[in-house]
Amino acid sequence: MLNDDLSVAVADGVALLEMRRPPANHFDEALIGRVVDAARGLDDDPACRVIILASEGRHFCAGADFGGGDFASDHVAAAERLYRRAAELFDVRTPIVAAVQGTAVGGGLGLACAADFRVAEESTRFVANFARLGFHQGFGVSVTLPEIVGRQAAADMLMTGRRVGGEEALRLRLADRLAEPGRLRAVARELAAEIAASAPLAVRSIRATLRRGLAERVRAALEHELAEQKILWATKDSAEGIAASLARRTPVFTGE
Template identity: 60%
Template sequence: MTDDVTMERTGFVADIVIHRGPANFFDADVLRRVADLGERVSTEDDIRVIVLSSAGKHFCAGADFGSGSLADDRDRAAAEIYEHGARLFDLPLPIVAAVQGAAVGGGLGLACAADFRVASPATRFTANFTALGFHHGFGLSVTLPRIVGPQRALDMLLTGRRVDGTEALRTGLADRLVEPGDERTGALALAEDIAALAPLAVRSCRRTLRAELAAEVRAALAHELEEQRRLWRTEDSRIGIAAARARTEPVFTGR
């Protein structure tokens, strides 16, 4: 096991932790490790709930499109990321995400793969894809409207604006609001509350409510990736990604 992803057990709760601070960018290997651990603990009788958390200042800034395999072969790398990301939706256990700092782009998608999100007023949820010049991904076509409703999802995806934890709680994007720095503690507390209940009943209720979600996400991922591949070849995408890395404002051309 790499040090990028670890797991800690507390009672009936398994906390899967990403260690790629400060931004906690993911790649296919990180998501593979998260999914592998999730699948493993799902077969163990002493684990009833999964917490997904990250070490450092931010929950997850998604994928770094300007470096590593994503810069060398973006199409292939993104397909591998989505392959392992989709596995999270197949896990039978409830997942609680501890979202501190920024959950941006694919990081927002990762947070929305969980059943619950615990945030603070300092948390920032951002679907920044249009600011980068390409289509959103990580199944957000399905998960975000399901969580906040179609119109709020449209607002977030088209404007790319930041949604803080207070607004997220009001819209349902966050399920619990805690003090800054207490996001992981709050997530563990919620997970322990769920884990104290009848585990067969919890799994059964969750299975009913999420029955079609994994299949819907996989279909959405195929479309999202097709659109991303097309738009990554545009001038606007080049401008948007370069501006994000340089921390400047992009000026798009529509080409």
């Protein structure tokens, strides 16, 4: 199956779900909605036991595009629509392996953290850059990131906005496998194939137990995240942070 910005191919029990908005693969409600719909459709496909979530181009996902599209005109309305669809990712019943190249930044980090596993390269960068843009984290990162790396490591990433490279991500368990250059998709497929070789009903049952209550916690977090974002998007610091990011310069925050 192929759309302009999403393709789905199933072989040997593994579905490759690929976002196609290179180089940064910015998302919006429409793209996340297509990802959700495709993944939930694969839940009912007996030929699919595992999903690989990947993207075309240099970077896995740079989150929302504050320089164009819906987010450029109305952050709040765009986020409300986006989060409504993003919450549905956590209702997907099939295990997901994210193949993360380049950067997974902001909401792109949130998308990677929605997966069960992440495969990265040494050159991969995971970035929770929200504070560097002057606003609160979103996309359920308040729940998923500390769930994966622990509260202290999540606080470090969120408050500094620093880049976490592939090797550190592996130590933090933010990455589950580290692929050699040029082998990201191959290693992701190897992991997916290992999962697909297990009894599928057992895998789904185990996954459901391990993720029990996660969808509900993420939905509650999304409401809180959006409420905080509404407040902070109205500040001068947020305007400065977003403008500085678009201009590729260092922001100067004043606490206003």
